[in-house]
Amino acid sequence: MPSHSRQSPSGKTNGLKGIMAIASTAVALTAAATATGTFAGARTGDAVTISPRANLNASLAIAFARVVDLNTIVVGFSNVGASTNTGAITVDVGLRQGDND
Secondary structure (H helix, E strand, O other): OOEEEEOOOOOOEEEEEEEEEEOOOEEOOOOEEEEEEEOOOOOOOOEEEEEEOOOOOOOEEEEEEEEEEOOEEEEEEEEOOOOEEOOOEEEEEEEEOOOOO
């Protein structure tokens, strides 16, 4: 379950942090692919930062992450080497949200 970040100890929440699982994703030779994960509280327009908890395969990189729908984050991967698979991965997620009550 995500935890809330606050502007001050008694202030409004302005973000969430937690972990998200991403299913194994095939990425073709010198190509790109996307995968989605579920993160409770994510809203379209939130700024997303992610960091994998383990190394990705040698030729893979995370290209972008963004919220595409309520509670859904899409992660883009690029591949500069041979066809490969990301394997199932876990990422740490941080969301920066606009004004919340």
